[in-house]
Amino acid sequence: EPEVTQTPSHQVTQMGQEVILRCVPISNHLYFYWYRQILGQKVEFLVSFYNNEISEKSEIFDDQFSVERPDGSNFTLKIRSTKLEDSAMYFCASSDLKTGTSATDTQYFGPGTRLTVL
């Protein structure tokens, strides 16, 4: 069964450094998402991406964050200058349709990248 993959599984970085989290969505999917989950807290939406542009973003997704689909398979989240509070699990998700437009679509999540900022 196709699945969303994410690399690395765990990233440790120093405060102020740039990090890039990578995701390979399910191959025929068109909508891509990033979420984060601070340890012990709920999953929070960051951004959705469709047709090579951001379609929706939350207040969390400030100028420190950016997303890109550099080729036909990868979807990346970049944090320019990491802060301690960026430490969290970051989940990538994808769907083949805009969630809610079909009786069968949903967002499929990857296994997550645990980011630790020291």
Place this chain on the structure above:
Amino acid sequence: AQKVTQAQTEISVVEKEDVTLDCVYETRDTTYYLFWYKQPPSGELVFLIRRNSFDEQNEISGRYSWNFQKSTSSFNFTITASQVVDSAVYFCALTLNTGNQFYFGTGTSLTVIP
């Protein structure tokens, strides 16, 4: 604004007991979608079920069942004859037809004791 509330933060049951996880949502939209995801200790999010606001029919899938009641804005999840492998954090989520972000609840941590 949209909101999902999972009032139960932690639940412990003995294996083979039934357990119900509560989910209450808030939205002014008439078209919306509700989900349950399971997060085992390994951390990934596993899709369990999707329900649209026009379909209040309850659903059963093996030991899992879901009770959707628009009158009380609830979408509760019951595990029958719980097993140790059911131990996980369970998240309820809401999305609207007008957008595509998920609004997650805070999750319920279920521990099934052998």
